[in-house]
Amino acid sequence: MKFFEQEYFSGEELSDVLVEGDCIQIMDRLPDEIFDMVFIDPPYYLQLPTSRKLRRWGVKTEVNGVDEEWDKFKSFEEYDSFVVKVLERVQRLMKPDATLWVIGTYHNIHRWGKIMQDMGFWILNDVIWLKTNPMPNWLGVRFTNATETLIWAVKDKGSKKYTFNKEYAKQFGIGKIYENVWRIPICSGEERLRDEKGNKVHPTQKPVELLKRVILTSTREGDLILDPMAGVGTTGFVAKMLRRRFFMIEKERIYVEWTKARLKKFSKTAYSLKNDV
Ligand SMILES: C[S@@+](CC[C@H](N)C(=O)[O-])C[C@H]1O[C@@H](n2cnc3c(N)ncnc32)[C@H](O)[C@@H]1O
Known part of the structure; x- marks a missing residue:
């Protein structure tokens, strides 16, 4: 029997x-209330012009934005409808006191936040990721965008017993009362x-x-x-570094292959690859 044909997991x-595979289809095959935490880093829907390439001052080299097919939608309407489909499924799959993180930029995060509130999610915080080495605004026509926003929420207002590991929030937040700003460089170098x-x-x-900060502040060892x-x-x-468990979905094969190679580092961690759907 194929993995997803099972009735019970x-x-x-x-x-x-x-x-x-496609996350909408895959999530439809999973049982209710199984995850302790959900992390969503969705397409940004950047809507970059395809005809004009952005170039750096002086050197004139091209700036690589996010030009991939997976970031393209026809309209805000289509994007919002995707967001609703994802959130409906995620809400069903979250345990009653699970939490949800969504990360995005000004392009998309406000849409996610509004739709989450409309659907009954209860926002606990937003956390600002302040990039210590942001990509400059090469044209010099607006502020350099040095932040991404993470929304942290429970599935409804009644969820009170969610995990919040204060000791880690203290380590990562700014100031004496561990404010919701995380200063972290963008991914570079060996990583x-x-x-x-x-x-x-x-x-x-x-x-x-x-991800370390997200996972340490909002999950316990063994959480899924x-x-x-x-x-x-x-x-x-x-998650593996921190002795948690994961269930990941990705639709682009190339990324799945790289993830497999990355996970090999944990040679003792047996993980299963499901691509029979
Ligand atoms: C912003 S990236 C996530 C990056 C990731 N957090 C990391 O650190 O590598 C969004 C990803 O969502 C994937 N994606 C977009 N739509 C999807 C869908 N319907 N089902 C599964 N994956 C999807 C894209 O292929 C892309 O790799």
């Missing part, structure tokens, strides 16, 4: 699983995955430090974490 069967030509494997690979749009698998990689 034990927590163990869903531990440390990487699925290649950044590059192909044999030296090109970035994924345009928006998130820093390990960011869902990442439905996993890219090159940063969430699962850090």
